[in-house]
Amino acid sequence: xxxxxxxxxxxxxxxxxxxxxxxxxxxxxxxxxxxxxxxxxxxxxxxxxxxxxxxxxxxxxxxxxxxxxxxxxxxxxxxxxxxxxxxxxxxxxxxxxxxxxxxxxxxxxxxxxxxxxxxxxxxxxxxxxxxxxxxxxxxxxxxxxxxxxxxxxxxxxxxxxxxxxxxxxxxxxxxxxxxxxxxxxxxxxxxxxxxxxxxxxxxxxxxxxxxxxxxxxxxxxxxxxxxxxxxxxxxxxxxxxxxxxxxxxxxxxxxxxxxxxxx
Amino acid sequence: xxxxxxxxxxxxxxxxxxxxxxxxxxxxxxxxxxxxxxxxxxxxxxxxxxxxxxxxxxxxxxxxxxxxxxxxxxxxxxxxxxxxxxxxxxxxxxxxxxxxxxxxxxxxxxxxxxxxxxxxxxxxxxxxxxxxxxxxxxxxxxxxxxxxxxxxxxxxxxxxxxxxxxxxxxxxxxxxxxxxxxxxxxxxxxxxxxxxxxxxxxxxxxxxxxxxxxxxxxxxxxxxxxxxxxxxxxxxxxxxxxxxxxxxxxxxxxxxxxxxxxx
Numbered sequence: 357x358x359x360x361x362x363x364x365x366x367x368x369x370x371x372x373x374x375x376x377x378x379x380x381x382x383x384x385x386x387x388x389x390x391x392x393x394x395x396x397x398x399x400x401x402x403x404x405x406x407x408x409x410x411x412x413x414x415x416x417x418x419x420x421x422x423x424x425x426x427x428x429x430x431x432x433x434x435x436x437x438x439x440x441x442x443x444x445x446x447x448x449x450x451x452x453x454x455x456x457x458x459x460x461x462x463x464x465x466x467x468x469x470x471x472x473x474x475x476x477x478x479x480x481x482x483x484x485x486x487x488x489x490x491x492x493x494x495x496x497x498x499x500x501x502x503x504x505x506x507x508x509x510x511x512x513x514x515x516x517x518x519x520x521x522x523x524x525x526x527x528x529x530x531x532x533x534x535x536x537x538x539x540x541x542x543x544x545x546x547x548x549x550x551x552x553x554x555x556x557x558x559x560x561x562x563x564x565x566x567x568x569x570x571x572x573x574x575x576x577x578x579x580x581x582x583x584x585x586x587x588x589x590x591x592x593x594x595x596x597x598x599x600x601x602x603x604x605x606x607x608x609x610x611x612x613x614x615x616x617x618x619x
Numbered sequence: 620x621x622x623x624x625x626x627x628x629x630x631x632x633x634x635x636x637x638x639x640x641x642x643x644x645x646x647x648x649x650x651x652x653x654x655x656x657x658x659x660x661x662x663x664x665x666x667x668x669x670x671x672x673x674x675x676x677x678x679x680x681x682x683x684x685x686x687x688x689x690x691x692x693x694x695x696x697x698x699x700x701x702x703x704x705x706x707x708x709x710x711x712x713x714x715x716x717x718x719x720x721x722x723x724x725x726x727x728x729x730x731x732x733x734x735x736x737x738x739x740x741x742x743x744x745x746x747x748x749x750x751x752x753x754x755x756x757x758x759x760x761x762x763x764x765x766x767x768x769x770x771x772x773x774x775x776x777x778x779x780x781x782x783x784x785x786x787x788x789x790x791x792x793x794x795x796x797x798x799x800x801x802x803x804x805x806x807x808x809x810x811x812x813x814x815x816x817x818x819x820x821x822x823x824x825x826x827x828x829x830x831x832x833x834x835x836x837x838x839x840x841x842x843x844x845x846x847x848x849x850x851x852x853x854x855x856x857x858x859x860x861x862x863x864x865x866x867x868x869x870x871x872x873x874x875x876x877x878x879x880x881x882x
Contacts, residue, residue, distance in 0.1 A: 397775070398801050453802055457778055458820040512660070515720055520803035523786065524794045531787045538661050539716055540783035542805040557721040 363468075363475060367489065370466055373415045374480050374487060377408045377464055381449060381482055385459045400452045405429055408448035412466065416444050426595070428568045443469040445571035445594075451545025459483075463547030467571035469594065477575030479547045488551055488576060496554065496576050505580045506556030511610035514559020515539050517549040522564060522599070528587050528615045530562060536614065546570065553602050554580060560603035560611060562587060570600045583608040587615055626731075626738060630752065633729055636678045637743050637750065640671045640727055644712060644745055648722045663715045668692055671711035675729065679707050689858070691831045706732040708834035708857075714808025722746075726810030730834035732857065740838030742810045751814055751839060759817060759839050768843045769819030774873035777822020778802050780812040785827060785862070791850050791878045793825060799877065809833060816865050817843060823866035823874060825850060833863045846871040850878055 381404055390403040409429045416423050424443045428450075444466065449455050451462035460483045468476040468491075476491040488503075490496035496503045516537040522530055523540065534540045541558060543549055546565055550573030552558040563569075571594065574584045586592060587599045589612055603611060644667055653666040672692045679686050687706045691713075707729065712718050714725035723746045731739040731754075739754040751766075753759035759766045779800040785793055786803065797803045804821060806812055809828055813836030815821040826832075834857065837847045849855060850862045852875055866874060 453778070457801060458815070460820065515716070515807070520797060524797060524803075534783060534787060538720060539807050540787075540805055541807055542803055544778070544802050544804055552721070557723065 363491070363494075366468065366476065369415070369419060370468075370476070370478055371487065371489070373412060374464055374466065374478060377411060377448065378480060378482050378485070380404070380408060380411070381455075381464065389456060391456055398453060400456055401429060402449070402452060402456065404455075405449045405452055408464065409446060412444075412446050412448060416446075420444075426567055426571075428566070441471070443472075445469070445568050447547070447568035447572075450547040450569060451543075454544050461543055461548055462545050463551075465547050465568065465572040467575055469571070472594070474571070474575035474578070474594075477572035477579075479551060479572050479576065481548060481551060486551075488554060490579055491575050492579055496579050498555075503554060503580065506554065506582070506604065508604045508606050509556070509559040510604075510606040511537050511559060513538060514604070514607055515541050515552075515557065516607070517541050517543065517552060517558050517561035517563075519563030520544075522562060527599070529617060530615075532617075533562075533611050533614045536610070547573065550577065550602060553577060553582060553604075559607040560601065562599065562601045562611070564597065565600045566597045567595055570602075573602060574600075577602045581605075587611070626754070626757075629731065629739065632678070632682060633731075633739070633741055634750065634752070636675060637727055637729065637741060640674060640711065641743060641745050641748070643667070643671060643674070644718075644727065652719060654719055661716060663719055664692060665712070665715060665719065667718075668712045668715055671727065672709060675707075675709050675711060679709075683707075689830055689834075691829070704734070706735075708732070708831050710810070710831035710835075713810040713832065714806075717807050724806055724811055725808050726814075728810050728831065728835040730838055732834070735857070737834070737838035737841070737857075740835035740842075742814060742835050742839065744811060744814060749814075751817060753842055754838050755842055759842050761818075766817060766843065769817065769845070769867065771867045771869050772819070772822040773867075773869040774800050774822060776801060777867070777870055778804050778815075778820065779870075780804050780806070780815060780821050780824035780826075782826030782828075785825060790862070792880065793878075795880075796825075796874050796877045799873070810836065813840065813865060816840060816845060816867075822870040823864065825862065825864045825874070827860070828863045829860045830858055833865075836865060837863075840865045844868075850874070 384404045409427045427446045447465040454461040464480045466478045478489040480487045546569040549561040553561050577584050584602045587601045647667045672690045690709045710728040717724040727743045729741045741752040743750045809832040812824040816824050840847050847865045850864045
């Protein structure tokens, strides 16, 4: 009960920080951004990503100084006690390419893990001003409205999101999965793709993701009874980059059958 | 001058019809739809597509009884005089799969051709309530705001939209084009994909399209100085289904180079 009460306080704090971050991010769209590349020409970071990550880190450590923090733009080295207690996984702007090129279709994400268990996820669709948040025991909300668990669509009755490199490379036979689905959707932002599965707008999403890309989505999806695993059905190690499949139970079975047909 | 004056009247009428259609379509999202398939399991039509097409046709023929009309849900047989004079190309709901599965990301589209020349295009992003409209001489607007011609992005600096079947089938080497771009985006609605190119959010969009999928987008894109051709650089015959490329001049050159490298 103590834990739940403190999580309620955390919810209020995180929502306030994310609303502050939203104002900073959205207002920056009218000014010129300082854009640089990281691992390659399509891996972008801006001054705003860095500033918002610093802002989140400062707020987290002000109120929860013993936290471990994994952030997209920071060092990810954590000692064992930090990983174990209160771990925050943050992505200040998920979909930086869309932020820079489209001024739309990007998200800000925060996840909280306690003793290795996901207790809260927050995915903020910034341009739609829709914050998806929640966790075990309380359910998932879009702003103040509770989400029903999505209908258990099979692959042939649902849309599928697939990271473009995996689709083009036909990773694990995913082109067959795409062709068996009702259609393929690629939005270029894992947060937005997760939202589409949470909402029931897509039956599945598969991509190669880093922890900050899926940490919040995993908490929310599992709270709604969706499956979050590696593409071949194994659990996801929270601190690794991995292929990640989030899907309805039926779509996950259909995709596993297709993936296994390649072996 | 006479023609321009009458087009101004048509603009007012079409906007009014499309706003009425929007209310009908958006309010239908709360009720159960009558969904049937056409050419295959992923080619859907609903009672609302049919009703809105009838509504548009009735309005057009009430005011312009000598018009030719090509509609997604109707017969497409027109005699020569109908094609030549005032030709309307209508798609009541573009992206019916998204309409049914996502309740978002679909459009209503109307195009007007006079003596074979596109004079007006209207693409209505219904959930965003944003009508993109215009044509030669007047420019392109989003609601009441004039759009600037998008920046002439090269392929490697821009995002590319590609119809999923063409991408999966590596039609004309399009996987290479996708990999040379800043990223691939698939929204499942040609109207929405055209809007992204009009806005400069994507540098190009390529798909296999039917006349009602591209008629409005072609008018708007060409008005903004974008290129609309077949993928191998030929003009598009307005009454045929075809692969269609809409792109900035630079991205079109880059894509042509990649496509020709397959021969």
